[in-house]
Amino acid sequence: MKFVAIIVILVVAFSAYFVIVKIDDDEYGLLLNKETDEVEQLCLPGYNFAIKKIAFWRYSMYYGKITSSTIIEIRVPLPGLSELESRHYAVDMKLQMKYALDVENAQEDMLLKKDVLLQFLKTVSKESFESSMLPYWYPIYNNINLERNAAEVVEKSFAAIKERCGKMGIKIIEIALLTPLRIPTLEIYREGLMLAADLRKIENEYKKEQLLLENKLKKDEMEQKKYLENLRRIASVVKNNPDLLKYLYITGFSKNVTTIIASERTGMPFGLDFGKKDAAKVGESDVDNLR
Numbered sequence: 001m002k003f004v005a006i007i008v009i010l011v012v013a014f015s016a017y018f019v020i021v022k023i024d025d026d027e028y029g030l031l032l033n034k035e036t037d038e039v040e041q042l043c044l045p046g047y048n049f050a051i052k053k054i055a056f057w058r059y060s061m062y063y064g065k066i067t068s069s070t071i072i073e074i075r076v077p078l079p080g081l082s083e084l085e086s087r088h089y090a091v092d093m094k095l096q097m098k099y100a101l102d103v104e105n106a107q108e109d110m111l112l113k114k115d116v117l118l119q120f121l122k123t124v125s126k127e128s129f130e131s132s133m134l135p136y137w138y139p140i141y142n143n144i145n146l147e148r149n150a151a152e153v154v155e156k157s158f159a160a161i162k163e164r165c166g167k168m169g170i171k172i173i174e175i176a177l178l179t180p181l182r183i184p185t186l187e188i189y190r191e192g193l194m195l196a197a198d199l200r201k202i203e204n205e206y207k208k209e210q211l212l213l214e215n216k217l218k219k220d221e222m223e224q225k226k227y228l229e230n231l232r233r234i235a236s237v238v239k240n241n242p243d244l245l246k247y248l249y250i251t252g253f254s255k256n257v258t259t260i261i262a263s264e265r266t267g268m269p270f271g272l273d274f275g276k277k278d279a280a281k282v283g284e285s286d287v288d289n290l291r
Helices: 002-017 053-058 108-112 114-137 143-148 150-167 186-240 243-253
Strands: 018-023 027-033 038-043 046-051 059-065 067-077 090-101 170-177
Touching (some): 027 108, 059 108, 067 114, 108 114, 114 143, 114 150, 143 150, 150 170
Antiparallel strands (some): 018 046, 027 059, 067 090, 090 170
């Protein structure tokens, strides 16, 4: 009985901390911690003991396919025409690719996010074709030789794609061209060079105008700051000399006003003696004609 009780206790304790997860063939599972977004455990096809499931609300299971396929569109711009971003001035093609993930060696981002995996496949494919076409790009664009050796370029590119993907835990099972390479003629390339030159000229003019406008805005900003500073100084003078408003009022009221009564003591109108604080006050012998 004691032995049976011990077994029961062990089973209960085991089931509290582990759960059996079944993964279908050609699939994998990732046990995710919801609080940290980290992968706690990788589950392979078959039965797996998933740990830390006592707090089940903290964990979730992500399921992914080991084997899959995709179609990739590649556009390799002609030399010096990458800024045009047009298939008319590029060698473009469409690939069909079937691959299998080595889930124990592949990066977690690729296992968890399919868009990251697909972007990697597209980048590797484009860079491999760019490298294979480089001899036909320089010193001059040679479309005739590229057309003649297109099969060799494709084969070399496929080999590079398989090698680079294999190092990242992705086995390329099948890869093929859905469309032949579309190679622009030399006339189209020259047309693209002229268009790119015109666009660069327009861009330079735009940058020049933008720079002039930025300089003008900075100059206007400095002038506005000086103007505001002058207004502050005028406000300070008016605050310390209230009678200045009377003076401004009289001079602006009528063009017929030609005489202003000034203080006999200071010689300034309405006590505007900026040299002395007491001079701003109207003396007993002064006349204030606005009373």
